[in-house]
Amino acid sequence: xxxxxxxxxxxxxxxxxxxxxxxxxxxxxxxxxxxxxxxxxxxxxxxxxxxxxxxxxxxxxxxxxxxxxxxxxxxxxxxxxxxxxxxxxxxxxxxxxxxxxxxxxxxxxxxxxxxxxxxxxxxxxxxxxxxxxxxxxxxxxxxxxxxxxxxxxxxxxxxxxxxxxxxxxxxxxxxxxxxxxxxxxxxxxxxxxxxxxxxxxxxxxxxxxxxxxxxxxxxxxxxxxxxxxxxxxxxxxxxxxxxxxxxxxxxxxxxxxxxxxxxxxxxxxxxxxxxxxxxxxxxxxxxxxxxxxxxxxxxxxxxxxxxxxxxxxxxxxxxxxxxxxxxxxxxxxxxxxxxxxxxxxxxxxxxxxxxxxxxxxxxxxx
Amino acid sequence: xxxxxxxxxxxxxxxxxxxxxxxxxxxxxxxxxxxxxxxxxxxxxxxxxxxxxxxxxxxxxxxxxxxxxxxxxxxxxxxxxxxxxxxxxxxxxxxxxxxxxxxxxxxxxxxxxxxxxxxxxxxxxxxxxxxx
Numbered sequence: 001x002x003x004x005x006x007x008x009x010x011x012x013x014x015x016x017x018x019x020x021x022x023x024x025x026x027x028x029x030x031x032x033x034x035x036x037x038x039x040x041x042x043x044x045x046x047x048x049x050x051x052x053x054x055x056x057x058x059x060x061x062x063x064x065x066x067x068x069x070x071x072x073x074x075x076x077x078x079x080x081x082x083x084x085x086x087x088x089x090x091x092x093x094x095x096x097x098x099x100x101x102x103x104x105x106x107x108x109x110x111x112x113x114x115x116x117x118x119x120x121x122x123x124x125x126x127x128x129x130x131x132x133x134x135x136x137x138x139x140x141x142x143x144x145x146x147x148x149x150x151x152x153x154x155x156x157x158x159x160x161x162x163x164x165x166x167x168x169x170x171x172x173x174x175x176x177x178x179x180x181x182x183x184x185x186x187x188x189x190x191x192x193x194x195x196x197x198x199x200x201x202x203x204x205x206x207x208x209x210x211x212x213x214x215x216x217x218x219x220x221x222x223x224x225x226x227x228x229x230x231x232x233x234x235x236x237x238x239x240x241x242x243x244x245x246x247x248x249x250x251x252x253x254x255x256x257x258x259x260x261x262x263x264x265x266x267x268x269x270x271x272x273x274x275x276x277x278x279x280x281x282x283x284x285x286x287x288x289x290x291x292x293x294x295x296x297x298x299x300x301x302x303x304x305x306x307x308x309x310x311x312x313x314x315x316x317x318x319x320x321x322x323x324x325x326x327x328x329x330x331x332x333x334x335x336x337x338x339x340x341x342x343x344x345x346x347x348x349x350x351x352x353x354x355x356x357x358x359x360x361x362x363x364x365x366x
Numbered sequence: 367x368x369x370x371x372x373x374x375x376x377x378x379x380x381x382x383x384x385x386x387x388x389x390x391x392x393x394x395x396x397x398x399x400x401x402x403x404x405x406x407x408x409x410x411x412x413x414x415x416x417x418x419x420x421x422x423x424x425x426x427x428x429x430x431x432x433x434x435x436x437x438x439x440x441x442x443x444x445x446x447x448x449x450x451x452x453x454x455x456x457x458x459x460x461x462x463x464x465x466x467x468x469x470x471x472x473x474x475x476x477x478x479x480x481x482x483x484x485x486x487x488x489x490x491x492x493x494x495x496x497x498x
Contacts, residue, residue: 122413145413147377149489156486177371187408191377195489199496203382203393207420226490241481244490 007053012044015051022061023068054080099179101132102163114138116274116315117210126208128197129215133176140188149195151224153240156194198225198258206268217278225250256290261327264294267318276311293329294320371485372403372465375429379421383473391475394425397432399469407462414458415448435464
Protein backbone atom coordinates (compact mmCIF):
# COMPACT_ATOMS: atom_id res chain seq x y z
CA UNK A 1 0.00 0.00 0.00
CA UNK A 2 2.85 2.42 0.74
CA UNK A 3 3.99 1.97 -2.84
CA UNK A 4 0.65 3.15 -4.10
CA UNK A 5 0.42 6.15 -1.78
CA UNK A 6 2.07 8.76 -4.07
CA UNK A 7 -0.43 7.95 -6.81
CA UNK A 8 -3.56 8.20 -4.67
CA UNK A 9 -3.21 11.84 -3.64
CA UNK A 10 -6.15 14.12 -4.00
CA UNK A 11 -4.20 16.45 -6.25
CA UNK A 12 -3.38 13.81 -8.88
CA UNK A 13 -5.35 12.71 -11.89
CA UNK A 14 -5.69 9.12 -13.05
CA UNK A 15 -7.47 6.74 -15.33
CA UNK A 16 -8.08 3.00 -15.28
CA UNK A 17 -7.90 0.79 -18.39
CA UNK A 18 -9.15 -2.75 -18.78
CA UNK A 19 -7.15 -4.93 -21.18
CA UNK A 20 -7.78 -8.55 -22.01
CA UNK A 21 -5.70 -11.21 -23.74
CA UNK A 22 -7.48 -13.81 -25.85
CA UNK A 23 -10.94 -12.42 -25.17
CA UNK A 24 -12.95 -9.41 -26.23
CA UNK A 25 -15.10 -7.50 -23.75
CA UNK A 26 -17.90 -5.08 -24.54
CA UNK A 27 -17.64 -1.51 -23.32
CA UNK A 28 -20.35 -2.33 -20.79
CA UNK A 29 -18.36 -5.25 -19.40
CA UNK A 30 -15.29 -3.04 -19.11
CA UNK A 31 -17.17 -0.32 -17.25
CA UNK A 32 -18.53 -2.94 -14.84
CA UNK A 33 -14.99 -3.97 -14.00
CA UNK A 34 -13.86 -0.40 -13.46
CA UNK A 35 -16.80 0.17 -11.13
CA UNK A 36 -15.85 -2.94 -9.20
CA UNK A 37 -12.57 -1.25 -8.34
CA UNK A 38 -14.31 1.39 -6.29
CA UNK A 39 -12.79 -0.05 -3.13
CA UNK A 40 -9.37 1.25 -4.18
CA UNK A 41 -8.50 4.36 -2.14
CA UNK A 42 -7.99 6.74 -5.07
CA UNK A 43 -8.46 10.30 -3.84
CA UNK A 44 -7.49 12.04 -7.06
CA UNK A 45 -9.71 12.99 -9.95
CA UNK A 46 -10.45 10.84 -12.99
CA UNK A 47 -9.17 12.37 -16.22
CA UNK A 48 -9.85 10.24 -19.29
CA UNK A 49 -8.03 12.48 -21.77
CA UNK A 50 -4.72 13.31 -20.17
CA UNK A 51 -4.23 11.68 -16.77
CA UNK A 52 -0.99 11.86 -14.83
CA UNK A 53 -1.18 8.18 -13.99
CA UNK A 54 -2.65 5.31 -15.95
CA UNK A 55 -3.52 2.05 -14.24
CA UNK A 56 -4.31 -1.13 -16.09
CA UNK A 57 -6.20 -4.27 -15.22
CA UNK A 58 -4.82 -7.09 -17.39
CA UNK A 59 -6.97 -10.21 -17.68
CA UNK A 60 -5.25 -13.30 -19.02
CA UNK A 61 -7.58 -15.81 -20.73
CA UNK A 62 -4.87 -18.20 -21.85
CA UNK A 63 -3.32 -18.94 -25.22
CA UNK A 64 -5.95 -21.04 -26.97
CA UNK A 65 -8.36 -18.96 -29.07
CA UNK A 66 -10.57 -22.02 -29.51
CA UNK A 67 -11.12 -22.58 -25.79
CA UNK A 68 -11.63 -19.26 -24.06
CA UNK A 69 -12.44 -19.72 -20.35
CA UNK A 70 -15.37 -17.99 -18.68
CA UNK A 71 -13.16 -16.50 -15.98
CA UNK A 72 -9.62 -15.22 -16.47
CA UNK A 73 -6.74 -17.51 -15.55
CA UNK A 74 -4.82 -14.58 -14.05
CA UNK A 75 -5.55 -10.96 -13.28
CA UNK A 76 -2.82 -8.33 -13.02
CA UNK A 77 -3.08 -4.77 -11.85
CA UNK A 78 -0.40 -2.16 -12.26
CA UNK A 79 0.63 1.32 -13.19
CA UNK A 80 1.81 2.13 -16.72
CA UNK A 81 5.52 3.01 -16.82
CA UNK A 82 6.53 2.78 -20.50
CA UNK A 83 5.55 1.32 -23.84
CA UNK A 84 7.55 -1.33 -25.62
CA UNK A 85 8.21 -0.63 -29.28
CA UNK A 86 6.93 -3.76 -30.94
CA UNK A 87 5.44 -1.71 -33.76
CA UNK A 88 8.99 -1.20 -35.00
CA UNK A 89 9.08 -4.83 -36.09
CA UNK A 90 6.39 -4.12 -38.67
CA UNK A 91 7.60 -0.70 -39.74
CA UNK A 92 11.13 -1.99 -40.33
CA UNK A 93 10.10 -5.32 -41.82
CA UNK A 94 12.59 -6.88 -44.22
CA UNK A 95 9.72 -7.57 -46.64
CA UNK A 96 9.50 -3.87 -47.44
CA UNK A 97 13.20 -3.08 -47.30
CA UNK A 98 14.85 -1.87 -50.50
CA UNK A 99 18.10 -3.78 -50.20
CA UNK A 100 18.37 -7.28 -48.74
CA UNK A 101 20.78 -10.18 -48.88
CA UNK A 102 20.40 -13.95 -48.55
CA UNK A 103 20.81 -13.83 -44.80
CA UNK A 104 19.37 -10.44 -43.80
CA UNK A 105 18.32 -10.51 -40.13
CA UNK A 106 14.63 -10.08 -39.39
CA UNK A 107 13.68 -6.73 -37.97
CA UNK A 108 12.69 -7.92 -34.48
CA UNK A 109 15.96 -9.75 -33.89
CA UNK A 110 18.03 -6.88 -35.21
CA UNK A 111 16.36 -4.52 -32.76
CA UNK A 112 16.99 -6.96 -29.93
CA UNK A 113 20.66 -6.95 -30.92
CA UNK A 114 20.77 -3.15 -30.74
CA UNK A 115 19.18 -3.35 -27.31
CA UNK A 116 21.82 -5.84 -26.19
CA UNK A 117 24.39 -3.39 -27.47
CA UNK A 118 22.83 -0.66 -25.28
CA UNK A 119 22.91 1.61 -28.31
CA UNK A 120 22.08 5.21 -27.60
CA UNK A 121 22.11 8.60 -29.28
CA UNK A 122 25.45 9.79 -30.59
CA UNK A 123 27.12 6.40 -30.24
CA UNK A 124 29.24 5.02 -33.06
CA UNK A 125 28.22 1.49 -33.98
CA UNK A 126 30.24 -0.74 -36.28
CA UNK A 127 29.50 -3.99 -38.12
CA UNK A 128 32.57 -5.80 -39.51
CA UNK A 129 30.39 -8.21 -41.58
CA UNK A 130 27.92 -5.58 -42.67
CA UNK A 131 26.50 -7.29 -45.79
CA UNK A 132 23.43 -5.29 -46.81
CA UNK A 133 23.50 -3.21 -43.62
CA UNK A 134 20.41 -4.61 -41.92
CA UNK A 135 21.99 -4.56 -38.49
CA UNK A 136 22.92 -0.89 -38.80
CA UNK A 137 19.32 0.20 -39.15
CA UNK A 138 18.11 -0.25 -35.56
CA UNK A 139 21.20 1.49 -34.20
CA UNK A 140 20.55 4.40 -36.52
CA UNK A 141 16.91 4.40 -35.38
CA UNK A 142 18.19 4.87 -31.82
CA UNK A 143 20.31 7.83 -32.92
CA UNK A 144 23.71 6.19 -33.33
CA UNK A 145 26.05 6.89 -36.22
CA UNK A 146 26.78 3.70 -38.12
CA UNK A 147 29.52 2.21 -40.25
CA UNK A 148 30.55 -1.18 -41.51
CA UNK A 149 32.91 -3.25 -43.58
CA UNK A 150 32.51 -6.36 -45.71
CA UNK A 151 34.92 -8.44 -47.73
CA UNK A 152 32.38 -8.81 -50.55
CA UNK A 153 32.83 -5.99 -53.06
CA UNK A 154 29.55 -6.64 -54.88
CA UNK A 155 27.38 -6.65 -51.78
CA UNK A 156 28.89 -3.44 -50.40
CA UNK A 157 28.44 -1.71 -53.75
CA UNK A 158 24.91 -3.03 -54.15
CA UNK A 159 25.74 -4.96 -57.31
CA UNK A 160 25.25 -8.44 -58.57
CA UNK A 161 22.45 -10.94 -58.15
CA UNK A 162 19.38 -10.01 -56.18
CA UNK A 163 18.21 -11.97 -53.14
CA UNK A 164 14.52 -11.45 -53.84
CA UNK A 165 12.48 -14.08 -55.62
CA UNK A 166 11.41 -12.86 -59.09
CA UNK A 167 14.27 -10.44 -59.30
CA UNK A 168 17.43 -11.21 -61.21
CA UNK A 169 19.80 -8.31 -60.58
CA UNK A 170 19.99 -5.67 -57.91
CA UNK A 171 18.30 -2.40 -58.81
CA UNK A 172 19.70 1.10 -58.67
CA UNK A 173 18.24 1.89 -55.25
CA UNK A 174 19.84 -1.06 -53.56
CA UNK A 175 22.71 -0.15 -51.33
CA UNK A 176 23.21 0.34 -47.64
CA UNK A 177 22.76 4.09 -47.61
CA UNK A 178 19.51 3.68 -49.56
CA UNK A 179 18.22 1.39 -46.82
CA UNK A 180 18.85 4.05 -44.20
CA UNK A 181 17.31 6.69 -46.43
CA UNK A 182 14.18 4.54 -46.77
CA UNK A 183 13.60 5.10 -43.04
CA UNK A 184 14.74 8.72 -42.90
CA UNK A 185 17.96 7.74 -41.15
CA UNK A 186 20.42 8.86 -43.82
CA UNK A 187 22.13 11.37 -41.57
CA UNK A 188 23.42 8.55 -39.37
CA UNK A 189 25.24 6.85 -42.24
CA UNK A 190 28.98 7.31 -41.85
CA UNK A 191 30.72 4.97 -44.28
CA UNK A 192 31.09 1.40 -45.43
CA UNK A 193 34.30 -0.06 -46.76
CA UNK A 194 35.46 -3.15 -48.58
CA UNK A 195 37.75 -4.74 -46.01
CA UNK A 196 38.78 -8.03 -44.48
CA UNK A 197 37.61 -8.29 -40.86
CA UNK A 198 40.70 -10.38 -40.07
CA UNK A 199 43.01 -7.57 -41.25
CA UNK A 200 41.47 -4.39 -39.84
CA UNK A 201 42.70 -1.05 -41.14
CA UNK A 202 41.95 1.27 -38.24
CA UNK A 203 44.59 3.29 -36.49
CA UNK A 204 45.07 2.62 -32.80
CA UNK A 205 42.23 3.98 -30.71
CA UNK A 206 38.90 3.36 -29.00
CA UNK A 207 36.32 4.32 -31.57
CA UNK A 208 33.28 2.14 -31.22
CA UNK A 209 30.57 2.17 -28.58
CA UNK A 210 29.16 -1.07 -29.92
CA UNK A 211 30.05 -3.74 -32.43
CA UNK A 212 26.90 -5.52 -33.56
CA UNK A 213 27.29 -8.20 -36.17
CA UNK A 214 26.17 -11.50 -37.67
CA UNK A 215 29.32 -13.20 -38.98
CA UNK A 216 28.97 -15.78 -41.77
CA UNK A 217 28.59 -19.36 -40.55
CA UNK A 218 29.87 -20.92 -43.75
CA UNK A 219 26.47 -22.28 -44.75
CA UNK A 220 24.63 -19.70 -46.83
CA UNK A 221 27.44 -17.16 -46.87
CA UNK A 222 31.01 -18.39 -47.07
CA UNK A 223 33.59 -17.58 -44.42
CA UNK A 224 36.37 -15.78 -46.24
CA UNK A 225 39.46 -13.74 -45.80
CA UNK A 226 41.97 -12.36 -48.28
CA UNK A 227 44.44 -14.95 -49.43
CA UNK A 228 47.84 -15.37 -50.85
CA UNK A 229 48.85 -14.56 -54.44
CA UNK A 230 50.11 -18.14 -54.54
CA UNK A 231 46.59 -19.47 -54.08
CA UNK A 232 45.41 -18.60 -57.53
CA UNK A 233 44.32 -21.97 -58.86
CA UNK A 234 41.03 -22.02 -60.69
CA UNK A 235 38.01 -21.20 -58.67
CA UNK A 236 39.62 -18.74 -56.30
CA UNK A 237 37.49 -15.67 -56.37
CA UNK A 238 39.19 -12.32 -56.82
CA UNK A 239 37.94 -8.93 -55.68
CA UNK A 240 36.59 -7.16 -58.80
CA UNK A 241 38.45 -3.93 -58.22
CA UNK A 242 41.83 -4.80 -56.83
CA UNK A 243 42.08 -8.50 -57.87
CA UNK A 244 43.12 -9.47 -54.37
CA UNK A 245 42.42 -13.20 -54.05
CA UNK A 246 39.69 -13.97 -51.55
CA UNK A 247 40.26 -17.46 -50.19
CA UNK A 248 37.78 -19.74 -48.50
CA UNK A 249 40.08 -20.86 -45.72
CA UNK A 250 38.89 -18.78 -42.84
CA UNK A 251 38.28 -21.17 -39.97
CA UNK A 252 35.28 -20.25 -37.87
CA UNK A 253 37.23 -20.42 -34.61
CA UNK A 254 39.90 -18.06 -36.00
CA UNK A 255 37.17 -15.71 -37.09
CA UNK A 256 35.82 -15.48 -33.55
CA UNK A 257 39.28 -15.02 -32.04
CA UNK A 258 39.85 -12.16 -34.50
CA UNK A 259 36.45 -10.69 -33.72
CA UNK A 260 36.99 -10.73 -29.96
CA UNK A 261 40.49 -9.26 -30.28
CA UNK A 262 39.14 -6.58 -32.57
CA UNK A 263 36.36 -5.75 -30.12
CA UNK A 264 38.79 -5.67 -27.19
CA UNK A 265 41.05 -3.25 -29.08
CA UNK A 266 38.52 -0.86 -30.56
CA UNK A 267 35.57 -0.73 -28.17
CA UNK A 268 35.39 2.02 -25.57
CA UNK A 269 35.50 0.74 -22.01
CA UNK A 270 31.96 -0.41 -21.20
CA UNK A 271 31.24 -0.87 -24.90
CA UNK A 272 29.47 -3.97 -26.14
CA UNK A 273 30.07 -6.73 -28.67
CA UNK A 274 26.91 -8.50 -29.85
CA UNK A 275 27.14 -11.38 -32.32
CA UNK A 276 25.66 -14.73 -33.35
CA UNK A 277 27.61 -17.91 -32.71
CA UNK A 278 26.60 -21.01 -34.71
CA UNK A 279 26.40 -24.16 -32.62
CA UNK A 280 26.07 -27.88 -33.31
CA UNK A 281 23.55 -28.68 -30.58
CA UNK A 282 24.52 -32.31 -29.71
CA UNK A 283 28.06 -31.14 -28.85
CA UNK A 284 27.24 -27.77 -27.32
CA UNK A 285 28.53 -26.87 -23.90
CA UNK A 286 28.92 -23.45 -22.38
CA UNK A 287 32.70 -23.81 -22.41
CA UNK A 288 32.86 -23.38 -26.17
CA UNK A 289 31.71 -19.77 -26.02
CA UNK A 290 34.80 -17.78 -27.08
CA UNK A 291 36.44 -15.88 -24.24
CA UNK A 292 38.76 -12.91 -23.95
CA UNK A 293 40.48 -11.38 -20.92
CA UNK A 294 39.15 -7.91 -21.79
CA UNK A 295 35.55 -8.94 -22.41
CA UNK A 296 32.96 -10.10 -19.90
CA UNK A 297 30.18 -12.42 -21.06
CA UNK A 298 26.85 -10.72 -20.39
CA UNK A 299 24.39 -13.08 -22.04
CA UNK A 300 24.09 -16.16 -24.23
CA UNK A 301 20.65 -16.81 -25.80
CA UNK A 302 19.80 -19.72 -28.02
CA UNK A 303 17.76 -19.69 -31.20
CA UNK A 304 17.07 -23.09 -32.68
CA UNK A 305 17.75 -23.36 -36.41
CA UNK A 306 17.11 -27.07 -36.97
CA UNK A 307 16.94 -30.28 -34.99
CA UNK A 308 20.70 -30.34 -34.50
CA UNK A 309 21.85 -26.77 -35.01
CA UNK A 310 21.25 -23.50 -33.29
CA UNK A 311 22.77 -20.08 -33.05
CA UNK A 312 23.45 -18.21 -29.88
CA UNK A 313 23.23 -14.48 -29.44
CA UNK A 314 26.34 -13.61 -27.47
CA UNK A 315 26.70 -10.29 -25.71
CA UNK A 316 30.01 -9.21 -24.20
CA UNK A 317 31.11 -6.04 -22.50
CA UNK A 318 34.61 -4.58 -22.50
CA UNK A 319 35.78 -4.37 -18.92
CA UNK A 320 39.53 -4.05 -19.26
CA UNK A 321 41.88 -2.05 -21.47
CA UNK A 322 43.59 -4.02 -24.22
CA UNK A 323 47.27 -4.83 -23.88
CA UNK A 324 49.40 -6.46 -26.57
CA UNK A 325 49.68 -9.81 -24.84
CA UNK A 326 45.89 -10.14 -24.66
CA UNK A 327 45.63 -11.06 -28.32
CA UNK A 328 47.55 -14.30 -27.66
CA UNK A 329 45.52 -15.44 -24.66
CA UNK A 330 43.75 -18.06 -26.77
CA UNK A 331 47.09 -19.78 -27.34
CA UNK A 332 48.05 -19.87 -23.68
CA UNK A 333 44.80 -20.77 -22.04
CA UNK A 334 43.31 -24.27 -22.18
CA UNK A 335 39.80 -22.97 -21.83
CA UNK A 336 40.03 -21.50 -25.33
CA UNK A 337 40.62 -24.83 -27.01
CA UNK A 338 37.07 -26.27 -26.93
CA UNK A 339 35.74 -23.93 -29.56
CA UNK A 340 37.95 -25.47 -32.20
CA UNK A 341 34.94 -27.72 -32.55
CA UNK A 342 33.18 -24.85 -34.29
CA UNK A 343 35.37 -25.34 -37.36
CA UNK A 344 33.46 -28.41 -38.40
CA UNK A 345 30.12 -26.62 -38.04
CA UNK A 346 29.57 -26.71 -41.76
CA UNK A 347 30.26 -30.45 -42.04
CA UNK A 348 28.12 -31.21 -38.99
CA UNK A 349 25.30 -29.04 -40.27
CA UNK A 350 25.13 -31.08 -43.45
CA UNK A 351 26.15 -34.42 -41.87
CA UNK A 352 22.97 -34.52 -39.81
CA UNK A 353 21.05 -34.56 -43.07
CA UNK A 354 23.12 -37.28 -44.75
CA UNK A 355 23.21 -39.47 -41.61
CA UNK A 356 19.43 -39.35 -41.35
CA UNK A 357 19.00 -40.30 -45.00
CA UNK A 358 21.44 -43.21 -44.60
CA UNK A 359 19.59 -44.42 -41.51
CA UNK A 360 16.29 -44.45 -43.33
CA UNK A 361 17.68 -46.43 -46.23
CA UNK A 362 19.61 -49.16 -44.43
CA UNK A 363 18.45 -51.30 -41.51
CA UNK A 364 20.80 -51.10 -38.53
CA UNK A 365 23.41 -53.88 -38.36
CA UNK A 366 24.24 -53.40 -34.71
CA UNK B 367 17.56 6.41 -57.04
CA UNK B 368 20.93 5.10 -55.91
CA UNK B 369 21.78 6.84 -52.67
CA UNK B 370 25.06 8.57 -53.43
CA UNK B 371 27.78 8.33 -50.90
CA UNK B 372 31.32 9.46 -50.41
CA UNK B 373 34.01 8.70 -47.89
CA UNK B 374 33.80 11.17 -45.02
CA UNK B 375 36.79 12.81 -43.42
CA UNK B 376 35.70 11.46 -40.05
CA UNK B 377 36.23 7.93 -41.42
CA UNK B 378 39.46 8.90 -43.15
CA UNK B 379 40.77 10.11 -39.80
CA UNK B 380 40.37 6.61 -38.36
CA UNK B 381 41.88 4.67 -41.27
CA UNK B 382 45.43 3.45 -41.43
CA UNK B 383 47.42 1.36 -43.86
CA UNK B 384 48.13 -2.13 -42.55
CA UNK B 385 50.80 -3.04 -45.09
CA UNK B 386 53.39 -5.33 -43.53
CA UNK B 387 56.01 -3.40 -41.60
CA UNK B 388 54.51 0.09 -41.65
CA UNK B 389 52.93 0.06 -38.19
CA UNK B 390 51.84 3.50 -36.98
CA UNK B 391 53.58 5.14 -39.95
CA UNK B 392 50.66 3.95 -42.08
CA UNK B 393 48.64 6.92 -40.83
CA UNK B 394 47.38 9.26 -42.13
CA UNK B 395 46.58 8.03 -45.64
CA UNK B 396 47.17 10.61 -48.36
CA UNK B 397 43.98 11.44 -50.23
CA UNK B 398 43.99 11.97 -53.99
CA UNK B 399 40.44 12.88 -54.92
CA UNK B 400 39.19 13.02 -58.50
CA UNK B 401 35.59 13.63 -57.44
CA UNK B 402 34.46 15.37 -54.28
CA UNK B 403 30.95 16.03 -53.13
CA UNK B 404 29.60 18.35 -50.46
CA UNK B 405 26.38 17.03 -49.02
CA UNK B 406 24.46 18.67 -46.17
CA UNK B 407 23.98 16.62 -43.01
CA UNK B 408 21.89 17.70 -40.01
CA UNK B 409 24.07 19.48 -37.49
CA UNK B 410 24.30 17.64 -34.17
CA UNK B 411 26.55 19.54 -31.74
CA UNK B 412 26.56 16.72 -29.17
CA UNK B 413 27.90 14.23 -31.70
CA UNK B 414 30.55 16.63 -32.96
CA UNK B 415 31.65 17.38 -29.40
CA UNK B 416 31.99 13.66 -28.71
CA UNK B 417 34.02 13.06 -31.85
CA UNK B 418 36.58 15.82 -31.50
CA UNK B 419 38.64 14.09 -28.76
CA UNK B 420 38.80 10.94 -30.90
CA UNK B 421 40.25 12.79 -33.86
CA UNK B 422 43.89 13.23 -34.78
CA UNK B 423 43.48 16.96 -35.23
CA UNK B 424 46.54 17.68 -37.39
CA UNK B 425 45.62 14.87 -39.77
CA UNK B 426 42.06 16.18 -40.03
CA UNK B 427 43.25 19.67 -40.90
CA UNK B 428 45.74 18.29 -43.43
CA UNK B 429 43.08 16.13 -45.09
CA UNK B 430 40.56 18.97 -45.28
CA UNK B 431 43.18 21.25 -46.73
CA UNK B 432 44.27 18.70 -49.34
CA UNK B 433 40.67 18.63 -50.59
CA UNK B 434 40.44 22.40 -50.66
CA UNK B 435 37.88 22.41 -47.88
CA UNK B 436 39.81 23.68 -44.90
CA UNK B 437 36.81 25.93 -44.15
CA UNK B 438 38.59 28.14 -41.62
CA UNK B 439 39.31 25.21 -39.34
CA UNK B 440 41.99 26.28 -36.85
CA UNK B 441 45.21 24.30 -36.95
CA UNK B 442 45.19 23.89 -33.18
CA UNK B 443 42.32 22.86 -31.00
CA UNK B 444 41.46 25.56 -28.53
CA UNK B 445 40.09 25.09 -25.06
CA UNK B 446 36.42 25.61 -24.49
CA UNK B 447 35.47 24.47 -28.00
CA UNK B 448 32.44 22.63 -26.62
CA UNK B 449 30.59 25.89 -26.21
CA UNK B 450 31.64 27.51 -29.45
CA UNK B 451 28.79 26.77 -31.86
CA UNK B 452 30.47 28.44 -34.82
CA UNK B 453 33.50 26.26 -34.34
CA UNK B 454 31.42 23.12 -33.91
CA UNK B 455 29.56 23.88 -37.15
CA UNK B 456 32.87 24.18 -39.01
CA UNK B 457 34.03 20.87 -37.57
CA UNK B 458 30.69 19.28 -38.45
CA UNK B 459 31.08 20.43 -42.03
CA UNK B 460 34.56 19.02 -42.39
CA UNK B 461 33.85 15.73 -40.61
CA UNK B 462 30.54 14.83 -42.20
CA UNK B 463 29.70 16.98 -45.21
CA UNK B 464 32.80 16.80 -47.39
CA UNK B 465 32.90 13.44 -49.19
CA UNK B 466 35.37 11.78 -51.53
CA UNK B 467 33.39 9.96 -54.21
CA UNK B 468 36.25 8.86 -56.48
CA UNK B 469 39.96 8.84 -55.76
CA UNK B 470 42.62 6.99 -53.87
CA UNK B 471 44.14 6.68 -50.42
CA UNK B 472 47.88 6.20 -50.33
CA UNK B 473 49.97 4.66 -47.56
CA UNK B 474 52.52 7.34 -46.63
CA UNK B 475 55.18 4.77 -45.79
CA UNK B 476 54.88 2.04 -48.43
CA UNK B 477 53.18 3.97 -51.23
CA UNK B 478 50.54 1.26 -51.58
CA UNK B 479 47.33 2.71 -53.07
CA UNK B 480 43.80 1.89 -51.92
CA UNK B 481 41.10 2.88 -54.42
CA UNK B 482 37.89 4.73 -53.56
CA UNK B 483 35.09 4.06 -56.01
CA UNK B 484 31.46 5.19 -55.68
CA UNK B 485 32.48 6.59 -52.32
CA UNK B 486 33.65 3.25 -50.93
CA UNK B 487 37.32 2.72 -50.04
CA UNK B 488 38.74 -0.73 -50.78
CA UNK B 489 41.22 -1.67 -48.08
CA UNK B 490 41.87 -5.28 -49.17
CA UNK B 491 45.46 -6.49 -49.09
CA UNK B 492 46.71 -9.93 -50.03
CA UNK B 493 48.31 -12.19 -47.42
CA UNK B 494 51.79 -11.25 -48.61
CA UNK B 495 51.17 -7.52 -48.35
CA UNK B 496 49.43 -7.47 -44.99
CA UNK B 497 50.93 -7.38 -41.54
CA UNK B 498 50.95 -10.78 -39.80
